[in-house]
Amino acid sequence: MLPPKTHPKWKELVCGKLKVTFTLLATKFFVTRVTGRAKIDPSMENINRLIDEAYAFFKKNEKLAQKDIQAIFGQEPK
Amino acid sequence: MRAILSVEEVEALITAGEKLLLAGDEDLLRRLPKGDWVGGTIPYFIAETGGLMTREKIFASALPPEVTTFETHFYNEQQLPRIVVDEPNHGFSFVIIPAFTRVHQSFAENVQNYPGVFERPLIGWVSGVALDQIGKRTPKVVDGRTGQWSEDGAVCLHANLRENVAAEIGIVNPFVQGNGDTITVDHSGFKITNAYVNGERVNLAEYFVTHDIGGRLPLVANYSGAMVNVSIKSVNRGEKSVEFYAPLFPNIDYRLAVPVEDYEAAFAREIGKICAEPSLSMNCILNYVYGRLEGKRTGDFTGPITFGEIAYGLLNQTLVYMVLRNT
Numbered sequence: 001m002l003p004p005k006t007h008p009k010w011k012e013l014v015c016g017k018l019k020v021t022f023t024l025l026a027t028k029f030f031v032t033r034v035t036g037r038a039k040i041d042p043s044m045e046n047i048n049r050l051i052d053e054a055y056a057f058f059k060k061n062e063k064l065a066q067k068d069i070q071a072i073f074g075q076e077p078k
Numbered sequence: 079m080r081a082i083l084s085v086e087e088v089e090a091l092i093t094a095g096e097k098l099l100l101a102g103d104e105d106l107l108r109r110l111p112k113g114d115w116v117g118g119t120i121p122y123f124i125a126e127t128g129g130l131m132t133r134e135k136i137f138a139s140a141l142p143p144e145v146t147t148f149e150t151h152f153y154n155e156q157q158l159p160r161i162v163v164d165e166p167n168h169g170f171s172f173v174i175i176p177a178f179t180r181v182h183q184s185f186a187e188n189v190q191n192y193p194g195v196f197e198r199p200l201i202g203w204v205s206g207v208a209l210d211q212i213g214k215r216t217p218k219v220v221d222g223r224t225g226q227w228s229e230d231g232a233v234c235l236h237a238n239l240r241e242n243v244a245a246e247i248g249i250v251n252p253f254v255q256g257n258g259d260t261i262t263v264d265h266s267g268f269k270i271t272n273a274y275v276n277g278e279r280v281n282l283a284e285y286f287v288t289h290d291i292g293g294r295l296p297l298v299a300n301y302s303g304a305m306v307n308v309s310i311k312s313v314n315r316g317e318k319s320v321e322f323y324a325p326l327f328p329n330i331d332y333r334l335a336v337p338v339e340d341y342e343a344a345f346a347r348e349i350g351k352i353c354a355e356p357s358l359s360m361n362c363i364l365n366y367v368y369g370r371l372e373g374k375r376t377g378d379f380t381g382p383i384t385f386g387e388i389a390y391g392l393l394n395q396t397l398v399y400m401v402l403r404n405t
Contacts, residue, residue: 021303025248028304029390030196035302036329060197063405064244 002062002069005055009073014038014050020071027068030057079140080359080380082125085109088136092222097145099172099235099358101203101382102136104218110136115222116150116235118174118205122383124361129371129383131208137382141237142357144402145169148237150221152228155180158188161234165198169238170245170400172358173202176217177385179230186392187266187325196390199245201400202234203360204386209367217385244405247389248352250379250397251305252344252365253335255298259289261332268311270326271319283318286310292320294368296395297332308332309364309394323364323386323394341369342376345397349377354401360384361397368395 003009012018016035022028034050058065083091085106091098092113100107100117107117123130123137141148148169153161158181165171175182182204189195205217219233220226239245261282262274273282286292296307311321326332338344359381365371366383379399387398 024246025304025389026196026199028302029190032301032304032330033190033196039329056194057197064246064403 002055002058003073005051007073010051010054011047013072014047014054015042018072022071023067024061024065026057026061027065030054080138082123082132082135082137084135088138091138091140097141097148098222099139099141100136100222103133103208104215106133106136107220110222112225113222116172116174116220116233117222118176118203118219118233118382119217120206120382120384121208122363122366124371124376124380124383126375126380128373128375129366131372133208137380139358139381142402144239144243145237146240148235150223150233150235152221152226152231152233153181154231155184158185158232159192161200161232162192162195162198164234164236165200166236166238167198168241168244169236170199170201170247171234171236173200173232173234173388174219175202175204175232175386175388176219176229177204177206178217181230181232182386183268185232186268186386189391190327199247199400200388200390201247201358201398202388203382203384203398204388204392206363206385209363239402242405244403245357246401246403248399248401249304249389249393250345250348250352250399251307251395252338252341252348252369253296253298253307253395254305255300255333256336258334261297262328262330263326264328266325266327268323268325269319269321273326281318282320283313283315286313286320287315291334294364295335295337297322297326298335299330299332307335307394307396324392338369341365341371342374345376345379349379352399352401354403356399357402359397359399360387362387362393362395364395365397
């Protein structure tokens with residue numbers, strides 16, 4: 001189960017502050033896009049929108065991206 | 079099943095009700111009956127025996143048995159973002175786009191901005207023609223269900239998968255970023271005049287000429303661990319611009335690739351890391367030409383040699399594949 005959007009790792013992810021190794025190609029492309037957008041517009045409104053996008057991406061790919069989810073949130077995401 | 083077959087063999091498969099993704103010379107594809115297939119024009123392939131160019135055979139990839147149903151649609155330039163909207167909730171989408179068209183350019187420049195594009199698997203390739211036929215014949219795509227052809231629209235097959243199976247798209251790139259200068263741009267495009275080298279504004283063509291860049295090495299960007307190539311098409315000294323086979327994007331750091339001496343060995347090394355049988359695979363015409371892949375194998379990763387590979391977005395000099403995973 002994905003952590004709620006209020007989990008601080010979501011913000012770290014979209015702001016490019018997480019240094020983790022991703023496995024899924026889709027994750028690598030997706031993270032590059034959202035971190036690029038966060039650099040262009042770091043307003044809270046945009047960051048929250050990007051967190052919504054990130055949550056939707058991992059929700060949709062929760063099974064295939066399990067390794068990436070664990071890399072972001074640790075072994076037991078809560 | 080992925081194999082290079084005669085027209086008669088493909089015809090028999092279509093008649094038997096096989097669901098096929100086809101690649102071949104236009105004249106061969108036009109001889110096929112209607113049925114459950116989509117196709118694109120190209121006469122270059124990596125077969126089990128190695129790379130080859132032939133106008134006598136068609137490369138056929140059967141849709142895996144895990145595909146339950148599928149739909150096919152054409153998309154013009156304005157309709158392209160609908161590809162993502164039409165993607166099945168649980169499955170994958172396979173697109174073929176004719177090269178040198180507005181659809182090709184628009185897809186490459188804008189696909190990363192299609193909402194939700196990375197949420198569901200999108201794979202495909204850019205159709206082409208024999209290299210000596212560029213400018214004489216046009217790349218095309220065809221929907222075998224209707225018999226409709228197009229030279230300016232994309233054909234896409236949206237496949238639903240049975241539960242507990244998911245499609246994963248991957249790439250095999252023989253190139254990695256070198257340690258040289260970092261090149262960035264402030265706007266996206268296939269054609270670049272001014273860029274930034276280590277933050278300093280330069281004319282890119284002059285920079286490439288000065289540094290003897292413009293041959294077979296692509297620029298490489300690191301997309302959070304995925305190496306993404308942009309191949310150099312031409313350095314135009316008169317226009318003082320550089321043309322690429324895919325767009326450069328702002329906020330991405332590009333560096334010239336490390337040279338690859340032996341493409342076959344480089345592919346074998348990277349393919350060896352993949353522990354799965356590919357359901358689909360395609361490679362790049364530039365790898366075929368620059369890497370002299372004629373007669374050389376790339377393991378089980380057989381398929382068409384294309385004018386561009388699609389793994390969510392347009393890639394260059396890269397092998398793209400899809401595997402099915404139990405979930």
